[in-house]
Amino acid sequence: MALPLIYNARSVKVRWASTTIAVLGIAGVVAIFVAMLSMARGFQATLVASGSPANAIVRRGGSLSEMESAISLDQIRVITDTPGVMRSSEGIPLISPEVVLVASLPQKTTGAYALVQVRGVSARALEVRETINIAAGRYFRPGIAEVVVGSNVAHMYRNCGLGDTAHFGGRNWTVVGILDSGGSAFDSEIWCDAILLNQTYSRPASMYQAATVKLSSPEELFAFKQGLTSDPRMTVEVEREVDYYERQSQVVTTMIRVLGFLVVFIMAIGAVFGALNTMYSAVAARYREIATIRSLGFGSGSIIISFLLESVFIALIGGVIGCLAVLPINGYTASTLNFQTFSSLAFAFRVTPDLLAEGMLFALLMGIVGGLFPAIRAARLPVAIALRSL
Amino acid sequence: MRFFPFIVANLFRKKTRTVLTVGSFAAALFLFALLATIDTTFTGGVEVAGADRLIVLNKTSIIQPLPISYRDRILQIPDVKHLTYAVWFGGMYQHERNFIPIMAVDTEGFRSMYTEFAIPQEQWEAFVRDREGCIVGRSTVNKYGWTLGDRIPIKGTIYPGSWEFNLRGIYDGTRAEDDTTQFWFQYPYLDERKEFFKGVVGWYVVRVVSPDADARVAAAIDERFANSAFETATESEKSFAAGFVKQVGNIRLIIVSIGSVVLFTLLLVTGSTMAMSVRERTGEFAVLKTLGFSDLTVMFLVLAESLMYAVPGACIGLTLAKIFTLQGDPTGGLLPFFYLDPERMLAGFVLALAAGIAAGIIPALLAMRLRIVEALRRV
Numbered sequence: 001m002a003l004p005l006i007y008n009a010r011s012v013k014v015r016w017a018s019t020t021i022a023v024l025g026i027a028g029v030v031a032i033f034v035a036m037l038s039m040a041r042g043f044q045a046t047l048v049a050s051g052s053p054a055n056a057i058v059r060r061g062g063s064l065s066e067m068e069s070a071i072s073l074d075q076i077r078v079i080t081d082t083p084g085v086m087r088s089s090e091g092i093p094l095i096s097p098e099v100v101l102v103a104s105l106p107q108k109t110t111g112a113y114a115l116v117q118v119r120g121v122s123a124r125a126l127e128v129r130e131t132i133n134i135a136a137g138r139y140f141r142p143g144i145a146e147v148v149v150g151s152n153v154a155h156m157y158r159n160c161g162l163g164d165t166a167h168f169g170g171r172n173w174t175v176v177g178i179l180d181s182g183g184s185a186f187d188s189e190i191w192c193d194a195i196l197l198n199q200t201y202s203r204p205a206s207m208y209q210a211a212t213v214k215l216s217s218p219e220e221l222f223a224f225k226q227g228l229t230s231d232p233r234m235t236v237e238v239e240r241e242v243d244y245y246e247r248q249s250q251v252v253t254t255m256i257r258v259l260g261f262l263v264v265f266i267m268a269i270g271a272v273f274g275a276l277n278t279m280y281s282a283v284a285a286r287y288r289e290i291a292t293i294r295s296l297g298f299g300s301g302s303i304i305i306s307f308l309l310e311s312v313f314i315a316l317i318g319g320v321i322g323c324l325a326v327l328p329i330n331g332y333t334a335s336t337l338n339f340q341t342f343s344s345l346a347f348a349f350r351v352t353p354d355l356l357a358e359g360m361l362f363a364l365l366m367g368i369v370g371g372l373f374p375a376i377r378a379a380r381l382p383v384a385i386a387l388r389s390l
Numbered sequence: 391m392r393f394f395p396f397i398v399a400n401l402f403r404k405k406t407r408t409v410l411t412v413g414s415f416a417a418a419l420f421l422f423a424l425l426a427t428i429d430t431t432f433t434g435g436v437e438v439a440g441a442d443r444l445i446v447l448n449k450t451s452i453i454q455p456l457p458i459s460y461r462d463r464i465l466q467i468p469d470v471k472h473l474t475y476a477v478w479f480g481g482m483y484q485h486e487r488n489f490i491p492i493m494a495v496d497t498e499g500f501r502s503m504y505t506e507f508a509i510p511q512e513q514w515e516a517f518v519r520d521r522e523g524c525i526v527g528r529s530t531v532n533k534y535g536w537t538l539g540d541r542i543p544i545k546g547t548i549y550p551g552s553w554e555f556n557l558r559g560i561y562d563g564t565r566a567e568d569d570t571t572q573f574w575f576q577y578p579y580l581d582e583r584k585e586f587f588k589g590v591v592g593w594y595v596v597r598v599v600s601p602d603a604d605a606r607v608a609a610a611i612d613e614r615f616a617n618s619a620f621e622t623a624t625e626s627e628k629s630f631a632a633g634f635v636k637q638v639g640n641i642r643l644i645i646v647s648i649g650s651v652v653l654f655t656l657l658l659v660t661g662s663t664m665a666m667s668v669r670e671r672t673g674e675f676a677v678l679k680t681l682g683f684s685d686l687t688v689m690f691l692v693l694a695e696s697l698m699y700a701v702p703g704a705c706i707g708l709t710l711a712k713i714f715t716l717q718g719d720p721t722g723g724l725l726p727f728f729y730l731d732p733e734r735m736l737a738g739f740v741l742a743l744a745a746g747i748a749a750g751i752i753p754a755l756l757a758m759r760l761r762i763v764e765a766l767r768r769v
Contacts, residue, residue, distance in 0.1 A: 021662045028655040062550040064486065067453065102451050115452065169450050170621070201450055202619060204586070235550070258720050259428055263421065270417035273410045274659035280406055281666060 002302050003293065008310040015282055019314055022278040022370075025271040026318025026363055031326045032267060034359040036260030038329065038351045040253045043336075046347040047249035050184040051241035053218045054086075055128065058211045058228065061235035065248065066100045066210040071236070073097075073206035078233060079213060084224030086216040088127060094214035096121055096128040099194045101201060102343045103168035105157045114335075116153060117343040118168065119186075120194030128214045132186055137162050137177035142193050148177035150187035152346035156335065166190070169200040185245065188335070188346045212241065252338065268366060275370030279311050283378045290378050291386035300379035307378050311371020312364060319363025323356045393687075397694050404667070408699070411663045415703025416710065418745075419738050423711030426734035429646050430567070441601040443503070444608055445630045446594040449621035455590035456620050464594060467610050472597040474499030477580060477590075480547040481573075483534060490530060492544065492573040493592075494580040503595055506564050513538070513559030521579050523558035527570030529718070531560050549584060567729045595627070661749030668692055668753035675757045676765030689758035696750025697743070704742030708735050 012019050051057075058079055059069035071079075076097045079085070085093045099120035104113040123142055126132055140146035149160050154175075159166050166173045173192060181187050198205055215224055218240075225238040283290070290303060330351035338345040401408045446464065448454035458475070465473055479492040497518050501509065509517075509525060517523040526536065536542060540557045555575055563570050581588055598607045608624035615622045675688055683691075712730055719728040 018662065018666060021659050025655055025659045028651070060550055062545055062547060064480075064482075064489075064547045068480065068548040102453060104451070201454060262424060262720060266417050266421045266424065270414045270421070270659065273414035273417065274663070277407060277410045277414075277659075277663050277666075280410075 003298060003306040005309065008306060008313060011282070011286070012310060012313060015278075015285070018278045018281060022271075022275045022314050023318040023321065025274040026315050026366055027322035027325065029264065029267045029271045029366065030319045030322025030359045030363050032260075033264045033362055034323060034326045034351060034355050035329060035349070036256060036264060037355050037358065038326070038349045039334070040256040040260065041352065041355065042350040043256065043345075043347045044246070044249040044253045045350055046183060046345065047185050047245040047338075048242060049131075049182065049245075050186055051243070051245040052129065052131065053240060053242050054215050055241035056213045056215055056221055056224055057239050057241050057244050058213065059209075059237045059239070061237055063237065066098070067102075069209045069237075071097065071208045071211055073208070075234060075236070076208060076211055078231060079211050079228065079236075082224060082227045082231075084215050084220040084227065086214040088124075092124070094124060094128050095211055096125040096213075097194065097208040097211045098122075098125070099197050099203070099207075100209050101169075101197065103190070105153075105160070105166065105168060108156060108158050111158070114157075115337070115343040116157065117189045118197065119189050119191050120197030121191050122194055125191070125212075128212055129181075129186070131184070132179055132181040135178045135180035137175075140176055140192055143196060144193070145171055145173045145196065146176045147173045147190050147192040148179050149175055149191075150179045150181065150189045152187040152333070152335075153190055154178050156346065160190075169197070171200050183348055185248075185338075185345055188344065248338065252336065268362070272366050272370045275311060275315065275366060276374065278314070279307065279371050279374035280377070282310070283307065283374045286378075287381065287386045290381055291383045294381070294383045295387070303379040304375040307375035308368065308371045311375070312367035315363045315367025315370065316360070318366075319360045322363065323359050326359075327351055393691060393694070397691065397698055400671075400695055401698055407663065407667060411667075411699045412703040412706070414659060414663075415700055415742065415745075416707035419704045419707025419742055420711045420714075421707075422738045422741065423708055423730055423735065424714075425646055425650070426738070427711075427715050427728060427730045430731055430734070431728055441626070441628065442598050442604070443627040444596040444598060444604060444611070444624050445627055446596060446611055446622050446624045447630075449612075449623040454620075455587060455592060456594065456622065458589045458591055460594065460615070460620075460622075463614065464596060464611055467607060467614065469599045469603045469607050469610075470596055471599050472499060472503060473594060474503040475577070475591040475594045476500070477577065477592040479549060479575075479580065481544040481553070482547065483542065483544055488534070490544070490573045491571055492575070494577045495574045496577050496591075500574070503597060506568050507561045508564050509559050509561045517558040517576075520556055520558055521576055522554060522556050524555035524573060524575040525559035525561055526557060526573045528560055528562050529570045530573060531557075549580065553583075567731070596624075661745065665749065665753045668695075668750075668757065672757075672760065672765050675760055676762045679760065679762050680766070685758045688760070689754045692754035692757045693747065693750045696754070697746045700742045700746025700749075704739050707742075708738055711735075 057066075058071065059066060060071060063069035076095070080093045080095050085095060087093050101118045101120070102115045103118045105116050106112070107114050123139075126134075126139065134148065135151060137148070140148055147166060149166070154160050154162070157166075160175055162175055162178055164175045166175055168190075179186060179189075179191065194208065195205065198207070213224070215221060221238075221240055228234055228236055228238055294300075294303065329349045332349045333346055334349070335344050335346040337343070446456070446460075448456050455477075461473060461475065464470060474496050476496065477494040479494050480489070481492045482489050501507075501514060507527075513525070517525050524542065536557050538557055538560065542555045542557055544553045544555060545551075546553055561570065577591070596607065596611070598604060604626050608626070611624045612622050675692075678688055678691075679685070712735065715728055715730040
């Protein structure tokens with residue numbers, strides 16, 4: 001037979017002070033737990049959103065990122081003629097040979113210099129990456145020192161607004177457009193003409209770093225890869241764009257996850273101790289009450305369930321408060337150094353329903369752990385002695 | 391001190407509560423130590439950076455090279471004592487996950503520049519004699535189980551292909567916070583095998599006569615190469631490292647600031663437990679006073695009890711944290727430094743003491759001001 005829930009709800013209310021502390025402890029753990037995961041999730045989502053499953057990225061064999069890669073113009077021609085490359089309505093192959101560099105630009109907030117990724121692209125880059133739009137202004141004209149900047153760059157760095165003159169690589173560049181890629185890594189980049197960028201940084205003119213290719217369909221990747229890697233002129237890595245960016249996110253997400261879990265784990269121990277203390281004193285304060293309930297005929301099983309429910313109730317309140325407290329950080333934009341590209345990357349925290357569910361589950365777990373032992377103690381009370389106690 | 395047995399006896403009255411309270415103190419202090427370690431991880435580069443060392447980089451971008459001919463021209467600049475150069479090589483061992491920070495270094499100037507790294511003389515000589523030789527830091531050697539004389543295949547990421555090195559030496563840091571994950575090999579080996587961009591280096595490191603000369607020498611170097619094809623940007627090693635920290639900054643700030651909030655919450659939980667335990671014994675304190683113990687003694691007893699939770703808790707938490715950090719970096723090699731500074735441990739201990747006093751002071755004052763008659767009347 002179960003005790004009525006209202007009994008637990010009322011006794012929680014009576015001991016509001018120590019309950020509040022336990023609730024706060026659990027709320028804190030849940031909030032941090034969700035915040036850490038949403039940070040890792042946001043970082044990963046930013047990079048993964050940068051890739052498209054229908055695109056392939058071709059790099060030099062052995063290189064892990066575009067930054068380390070090099071592809072010559074001759075190789076670009078071979079890639080262009082490989083079967084599987086999509087063609088535009090005019091029959092032009094959709095391939096974007098790109099040069100990737102980092103430039104240091106002053107930040108708006110502190111004036112301190114941070115590294116920004118600069119991507120030298122061709123006129124067809126936007127056709128290859130369909131998710132990217134020009135949100136304001138226009139695309140740069142080839143051969144002229146004009147740039148389009150990602151929306152994050154535009155509001156994080158000085159002299160990067162529409163119409164401003166940005167300075168890097170010993171040259172002035174006019175900002176003629178703002179890119180919007182819907183929150184992906186391209187929003188943290190500056191795009192300009194590849195050939196001009198090579199000249200500016202006095203790099204060999206016919207060298208690019210990687211080529212992004214639009215495939216005629218996502219299934220073509222295997223055939224395309226086969227075609228390129230079996231060509232004796234080429235030693236290249238072919239990877240689906242999505243996979244490439246997913247891999248790029250791994251270092252930072254692993255770091256956030258491992259450190260975050262450690263912090264959360266220790267916090268959880270502290271919070272469970274707090275909950276245990278609250279529940280033990282709840283049991284201790286109610287010796288006579290419990291004994292009375294027992295003598296009324298309730299079994300030890302219903303006492304355990306009742307106290308467990310009480311502890312879970314406290315934990316769930318904590319969980320809800322924690323989740324509510326963490327909601328406002330959804331969409332908060334932070335930036336960090338992406339170790340793979342050596343440049344800073346802005347990303348937004350993502351609090352998703354499944355993360356909130358995980359947070360509640362975690363609260364539930366803490367409630368069960370924190371309630372089980374005190375509940376067992378309550379159930380084991382010898383009725384006669386407890387009735388006599390003060 | 392004669393009250394000591396009394397205080398201890400009180401602690402053992404409710405064993406579960408004592409264990410839990412000491413335990414949550416330990417958890418809070420462990421967390422503090424962990425956050426301090428994470429913080430050191432990101433700022434570590436700044437603290438170990440030499441004050442009298444300058445880094446000379448290509449002005450346009452950190453990844454652009456500088457010509458090797460700058461070596462002699464930098465040495466001519468007044469107050470430059472010493473110089474070395476290196477190239478970032480990168481590379482992985484067996485699998486992409488096993489990324490190793492590999493650098494091609496200059497065998498003449500490197501060792502005397504980085505005096506914080508200890509390398510046995512005969513190992514250094516063997517390294518210099520072998521063009522394919524390498525010297526690797528202790529933690530990387532331990533991680534992959536290499537021994538002296540091993541031939542190590544490395545897959546280049548920036549410089550493609552398979553590269554093989556002979557392990558000729560193992561270096562140790564002279565301080566606990568030194569980075570012992572690096573892998574060095576001879577610059578000529580790289581330059582001979584490269585297909586393009588020969589005769590360039592990644593950066594120069596310059597030692598100046600004294601830290602005061604930093605700014606002057608840095609300006610002189612940049613001025614010397616102004617308007618050349620390879621302009622330089624020179625800064626002190628410290629500000630170079632600090633620049634990186636600033637960029638990682640946001641994440642570090644987030645982790646550390648939320649951690650601090652949590653720490654505060656944990657201490658609040660602990661403090662309330664103590665207050666609760668004192669409040670329950672109001673009657674006993676009244677009895678003590680009736681027996682003739684002074685107000686101050688009673689206050690002291692309550693405070694001492696509070697500290698009896700805090701001090702062992704702090705000791706346990708900090709010791710566990712120290713043991714944990716000695717096991718090495720939990721992310722499996724992503725963090726170059728993972729080291730708990732003794733100073734931070736001391737700070738943690740002081741924090742615990744302060745929290746113990748803060749948690750105990752209100753109940754202690756209440757106990758001191760307790761009016762015997764009223765307290766005894768309470769049930």
